[in-house]
Amino acid sequence: MAAGRHLLLATQDLREVVAASPITPLPGPSKGIQGVVLHQGEFLPVLAWGDLPGCAGPLAPHPVLAVLRPRLAVPVERMLGLVDTLPEGWVEPENETHAWASAEGALDDLRAALLDPERLVNLLRRFRLEA
Amino acid sequence: MDQPFNDVWSECEDLFTQARATLGTLKTPQPAHVVQASVNALFRTTHTLKGMAGMLGFHSFSRAAHRMEDIFDLMRQGRLRSTDSLTDVLEAGILALESGMEGLRRGRPEPDDYLLPLRRQLGELEALARPTEGGSRDLTTMLDLPPETLKALSDYERTRVTSLLLDSTPIHGLTVCLDYATFDERLRTLSEAVAMHGELISTLPADPPEDREGLCFLLLVASAHPAFEELPALEGEVLGMALVADPARVPDSLRAKADPEPAPRLEPEPQPPPQHYPEMEILRIPAQQVEVLEARLMDVGQLRDAASRWMRRTPGNLHDEPVGLLGGMQDGLLEVQKTLLQMRMVKVESLFSRIEPMVKNLSRELGKPVKLTFQGGELELERSLLGRLGEPFLHLVRNAMDHGLEPPSERVAQGKSETGALRISASQRGRNLRFDIRDDGRGFDLARMEARGIGLGLIKEGQHYTPERIHRLALEPGFSTQDQANQISGRGVGMDVVRAEVEGLGGEIHLSSEAKRGSLVRLAIPLSRAVLSCLRVRCDRQVFGIPLGNVHRVQAGREILRGGDQLEVLGKSLPLESLQACLGLPEPEAQRAFVVLTQQGGSAESVEVAIGVDEVLGRGEVLLRSLPELARIPGIMGGSPQEEGILWVLDPEAILGLAMDSLMRRVARV
Structure with a gap:
């Protein structure tokens, strides 16, 4: 559960899951990144969900950080469990979620999205170029 | 590439670094024992490279390393003298091997001959070192030793004996009997001590005297001024010393034939005390382990910072002693982090x-x-x-x-x-x-x-x-x-x-x-990390570090300053911009301090801008860590975790550019 929605993260994209520590904001505008945390002696950027298309609105506290392989921490509200395969009927998102998710569908009767780290990183790079 | 391969490449890299440093030593005039030690080291290096390449299946490389090893062996035997032109060829040879090794590391196919560009020079050297007609001289028969002991000498040792006697250096025999339990350690200690008095030619087994037990050795040492009585003998150990070959007995006819143009004596009279180069023990540690250690130290540093913050927040806890102890821990941690960083760095x-x-x-x-x-x-x-x-x-x-x-x-x-x-x-x-x-x-x-x-x-x-x-x-x-x-x-x-x-x-x-x-x-x-000397400044509640190399002047406590002002500093009119404006942060109403930034190695034409800050806190060393790509901010070089949070280190050259852009925008707005 992240940014108020159900989210699937492919395990091969996941480096680890860690308890969230205080985030230090960056000393300048940085759309898409809310700051950094120190992780294994290095700075790790933390995603700002609120800056992503389709994620506006108040966000709940996130006690967990899912660290993706491209060294990006994604704030997570709750870990719900594992699914073996993508549920049937999931399709390529047609809305603005397309910028960071590669599939969308229903999970336990709720709308959910499959986070695509490559799309997400490309989106964050675009934000930087536009700044 | 897997770990064992990485270890081999890394070891080869070290060997080449050592070889280059040793060749550098040979470029300047050195005492004979230093030349000898250097040539021996280079011989061993090429020998190791040959073996490692052979083991990995790089046979052409192994052949090339063998050829270089042969050249160093000829030098060891005194058949080739160390000259500038020889050192140049050796350097080129080592470089060719090093480039070749780099190619192999990148998966390139092996060439037939790594030393092809040097074939002429190497051929000349090999021809020059061939023994003269009639065979080479051998003066080992002059050694006053039993024939069976003489038989144990290698070709190299025979050549050294001959060469040293022709060079008028007396040869001494040092006998010692050592305890079975500790003989290896003692022999090493004695060999090192002997090497400080002369050249240790050979360590040979010897028969123990009837009244003694243990393992006995004969150390063959060449020295013009032996002082073996200073050797560190333990209680019960008896060191026997004798002159085994006197160079004065070398026939003049042989001495005259030795070298038509004898090399100038490398050891001046009187002989200076030989310099002792203790052998360093080298530990090979995977880089990943150092990274893990660095990360752990960072965690420990954060714990220390948390303890310090708690101390400062808790009333009645602000005693000098614990604050001092925490300060000592901070200094110690920085030192260890710097040392670890240095382990990863080379000049x-x-x-x-x-x-x-x-x-x-x-x-x-x-x-x-x-x-x-x-x-x-x-x-x-x-x-x-x-x-x-x-x-x-x-x-x-x-x-x-x-x-x-x-x-x-x-x-x-x-x-x-x-x-x-x-x-x-x-x-x-x-x-x-x-x-x-x-x-x-x-x-x-x-x-x-x-x-x-x-x-x-x-x-x-x-x-x-x-x-x-x-x-x-x-x-x-x-x-x-x-x-x-x-x-x-x-x-x-x-x-x-x-x-x-x-x-x-x-x-x-x-x-x-x-x-x-x-x-x-x-x-x-x-660079992903570095230790930098920085000026620490504060803007609002954030602390920044400015690398001192770019700080031209610091001034504080004067009149109220605002971005866009023009200041007179040391007779120069400089524009002022606030640091916050440079970084795109909300601008303060006014500031009372500024830092004049200049381009590194600043000349008369260098750009200089006064950067307004809220407070100048002082200077200090920081351990910089770069920011990952997704968190990079224009004007920020990286960060350094500190007790009060992350200290952001400014990239002065970038800040100069951002300041000029910001000032231009101000002009455009007017």
Whole structure:
């Protein structure tokens, strides 16, 4: 559960899951990144969900950080469990979620999205170029 | 690549570094024992390389290393004397092996002969060292030792005995009986002590006297001024000493034949006390383990910071002693972190030392005299970068020598000095280590490059391209204006390899040139971490560090300052911009301090801007960590975790640019 929605993260994209520590904001505008945390002696950027298309609105506290392989921490509200395969009927998102998710569908009767780290990183790079 | 392979490459890299350093020693006049120790070390190095290459199945490399090993063996035997020209050939040989090893590391196929460009020089050396007709002299029969002991001497040891006696050095026999339990340790200690008094030629087994038990040895030592009574004998150990060969007994006829042009004595009289070089124990630690340790130390540092914050927040806890202890922990942690960082760093001069022999050889081969200068060798870069930068540098230097510098006659005709200039400098610019490779040659032929670029379809005919764009064509794969490839460069590979390697490191490459004036290749390589001396300043509640190398002046407590003001500083009128405006943060109403930033190595033409800050806190050393790509902020070089949070270290050159942009916007708004 992240940014108020159900989210699937492919395990091969996941480096680890860690308890969230205080985030230090960056000393300048940085759309898409809310700051950094120190992780294994290095700075790790933390995603700002609120800056992503389709994620506006108040966000709940996130006690967990899912660290993706491209060294990006994604704030997570709750870990719900594992699914073996993508549920049937999931399709390529047609809305603005397309910028960071590669599939969308229903999970336990709720709308959910499959986070695509490559799309997400490309989106964050675009934000930087536009700044 | 798997770990065992990485270990082998890393060990080879170390061996080449040692070999280059040892060859450097031979370039200047040295006492005989230092020359001998250096040649022995080089022999061992090439022997190890030969074995490692053979083990990995690189047989051609193994053969080449064996050939170099033979040359060092000839030197060990005294058949080749260390001269400047010999050292040059050896350097070129080691360099050829090193480049070859780098090629293997990148998965390139083995060439038939790594030493092909040196075949003539190596052949001459081997011919020079062949024994004269009638066989070589052997004076070991002069040793007053039993025949069975003499039989145990190796060819090398016989050659040394002969050479030392001809050189009028007496040879002594030192006998010692050692306890079975500790003989190896004791023998090592004694051998080291003996080596301080002369040259240890051989350690031979000896028969124990009837009244003694243990293992006995005979140490054959050459020394003009022995002081064996100073040797560290333990209780119960008896050291026996005797002169076993007196050089005065060498027949004059043999001495005269020894060398038609005897080398000047390397050991002056009286002999200075020999310098003792203790052997260092080298530990090989995987880089990942050092990283884990660094990360753990960072965690410990954060715990210390948390404890310190708690102390300061809790009333009644602010006692001098615990605060002092925490301060001591902070200093200790920084020291350990710096030491760990140093373990990962090497000086830039070790990169330069690879280039020098190559330039010498190219200069000879191409008939182009060149004055080579280096700057910034004292700077440090990560060891991992050194390995990856070696080959790009070699390409760039080859190009400069082959294409850039003109032949002497052409230079003279242009009114230039006959000797070309090649200058390689390193400097730290923000988070980057910058390398400049400059030559004063003909520069890039932009018209020819443009035509070639059109021919290859890289650019379109009839369009205008900036000189920068034309220069960048040289970095495209397969781009070369040379009609025929030669042995040095011009195959169209090289510059694209340089670009790929530099960009792979997250760096940048820029080319520029001026016709008939020369070329500049600039590489900017980002550093992931560094220790920096910084000025600490505060803006709002955030603390920033400014590298001291770019701080020209600091002033605080004067009148109220606002971005866009003009200040008089040391007779110069400087624009002022607030740091917050530079970084795109909310601007303060006013500030009372400023720091004058200048470009590094600032000259009269350097840009200078006064940067307004809220408070100047002082100076200190910080351990900088770079920011990952997604968190990079213009003007910020990286961060350093501190007790009060992360201290952001400014990139002064970038801040100067941001300040100028911000000031321009102010002007535009008016």
